[in-house]
Amino acid sequence: MNLTNIRDIFRNKEEYYDQKITIGGWVRSNRNLKNFGFIVLNDGTFFEPIQVVYGNGIENYEEVEKVNVGAALVVTGVLVPTPEAKQPFELQAETIEIEGASTPDYPLQKKRHTMEYLRTISHLRPRTNTFEAVFRVRSLCAYAIHKFFQERGFVYVHTPLITGSDAEGAGEMFQVTTLDLNDVPKTEDGKVDYSKDFFSKPANLTVSGQLNGETYAMAFKNIYTFGPTFRAEDSNTTRHAAEFWMIEPEIAFADLEDDMILAESMLKYVINYVLENAPEEMQFFNKFIDKGLLERLNNVVSNDFARVTYTEAVEILKKHNDKFEYKVEWGCDLQTEHERFLTEQIYKRPVFVTDYPKDIKAFYMKLNDDNKTVAAVDCLVPGIGEIIGGSQREDDYDKLITRMKELGLNEETYKFYLDLRKYGTARHAGFGLGFERCVMYLTGMGNIRDVIPFPRTVNNCEL
């Protein structure tokens, strides 16, 4: 069908004035007076809908008069500027074809619905203003990330979702199997007979593509992953989902400083891209979802991020221990309350906290010369807390294996990872950005369930 997108009409309106055009979309409202009526039609290509005016001259006037909210229409008419009205133009209908009717009990009537209610109709909620805006921004944000890395020559790597590397954090992993759970095959000694499973061994859903990503960074120098990750955490919060997307760049011949420069440029790039490409949506969020949003984001793109070491940060925070539920002392992991205090109260902008105690960080992080801290970095942003976590990786074979032994990790499992330190090791670093957290940050939405099309959380796996 040869339809004009409402986005094109808004963006190039002069070209369309007094032209006959055809659009297709869904009715947001239908209001009629005696001999004419107004339909507000949205086609999903643009945040603003278009106003269609129809008179009793059209063939099926009596049918159109009764059209319910939610119906799909194909409208042909002339676009006319309306300088005296609120909207810039209207479409004066010549024909209105009812592509698909709706019913008076359409679940999205023209009124405010609660987020909780809308979560129960995840297949219809993108038809509301809020979710249309959220999911367009999510799409633009994803593209901005690809664009950023591709323009810099990074290679996009699809790391595997199903992983056979066992143990380590298995408690929070989903198991993947083709065994019949009603009748699990057992070996003679009564254990699960994994030789009968699809991969002939236990398999899980990945919690991170980083280790695989590192192998590609040691070939392509600069790579990034962007894919789903899974966490079987039994926590029912506004910030956790069982299935979410992560971006994990990895850069070789690079240290923690390079890593921070990359993270800062990426965040600024993504914010700028969304501000430029979704101005209507961002105005909407600023007005209805989070009043300080635009000021905060503009502040982020126009200032350098602050830098502080973990040790310095602890000193600062300890002075405010009376304000915290969890008191801060050296060696403790920073909680969201501490992170937000640092970025919101102390620095009033994003801040990189570096060089954490090795005992609260992962085995693969590069040990600093003090033997106590590692070259880790968290990026904290106002309103959220940690949005990015990264590190320089331990590239020294001996140090890595010492640390693995301390933690009781199985060398055989990590043979491939150790190989990278054996054959042409190079300093390298990377970070992980939780994509949903990034979308929440950009939109001001407060619940992760509202930035994922079909969220998966404990006890919830609908559609």
Place this chain on the structure above:
Amino acid sequence: MNLTNIRDIFRNKEEYYDQKITIGGWVRSNRNLKNFGFIVLNDGTFFEPIQVVYGNGIENYEEVEKVNVGAALVVTGVLVPTPEAKQPFELQAETIEIEGASTPDYPLQKKRHTMEYLRTISHLRPRTNTFEAVFRVRSLCAYAIHKFFQERGFVYVHTPLITGSDAEGAGEMFQVTTLDLNDVPKTEDGKVDYSKDFFSKPANLTVSGQLNGETYAMAFKNIYTFGPTFRAEDSNTTRHAAEFWMIEPEIAFADLEDDMILAESMLKYVINYVLENAPEEMQFFNKFIDKGLLERLNNVVSNDFARVTYTEAVEILKKHNDKFEYKVEWGCDLQTEHERFLTEQIYKRPVFVTDYPKDIKAFYMKLNDDNKTVAAVDCLVPGIGEIIGGSQREDDYDKLITRMKELGLNEETYKFYLDLRKYGTARHAGFGLGFERCVMYLTGMGNIRDVIPFPRTVNNCEL
């Protein structure tokens, strides 16, 4: 570190001539004569490596002389044009820092390795020419797909990986669980007690995001998905993997014709993008992997795709039944041998086959007026066979529910899907492109295991 990428040097060589630069990369070969030597260094940013010349004037000459293949070096020197030599320039080293040594038993010596051997070292194979080329093209191909859809205003939707919609094809699905397989909790009547599982019900890995995608197309008009899909098929072929990526666009107010136009423009766009952005890699494939590749791809981008109905195609194929293992007759599903015959022998270019018998196609495809066929389309390409499968969707509530009943599908499970036909249904269509098949098509690689960084197949889930 302030390093220059080898890609920049090749692409803007004039700017770098007689300049002092620093590069980092991995040794492909090290050949030395008495007082000087040549190192071929690749940094993964460009298909071609750079030649480094070093003389015994450098500080650590004796060490550098002995550097093994695979070592990581940081080289500072002056770039000098070499008009008389095979390579356009060389880097005359002033300092060579050994970032990370390698060993004489480095698994990738400068010789030909079999694909089978390289599959056993999936963490190192991207350091070879073939896999460097494959995985850069894979990355560019992914980006081209995003670029194509985003430039046209399509919204990128992340459909869920873990799905609770049961039954239908469950035999080929992976189950996702947090139950302990050694001790599966049972209800009183002896069945698995899913109330104890993470989602309180059985969950699987998705085989397609289409149905979810449709819900978003009915809000945004034009959407696409690009994410992993899973098939627990016990088939050990060169074309099947248990985990692969799919692209599934869905367009509203659109029919099968619009669908074919979209598929054809997308394929041409992606091919053109890769030809333009990876000319060296494509020359390599054409020379060493698949001699007819470039001719075939150029042929595709410069010709219209052919069109034929299934019924016509069957008539054509029946005349050649002597050539086929499986004889063709109306009603049968086309096999790869038939598909390839059509596209390679009959049309000698890509061909869309439309309007298949309803009995061999999915329940959601739009029934044609003949009541026998559905508005389905497969796109067949030379060298591969089917690369895209799509259809116009049944948008009529009554017809859809009739078909679902015929096939014994559970209405309750598909309530959300039926809702789309109840509230503002609109004609719509979409297709699925198997991403790996697309990469195989673009590179000429013959085995799906060689276009996936860490492939998952029956009995194989390494790293």
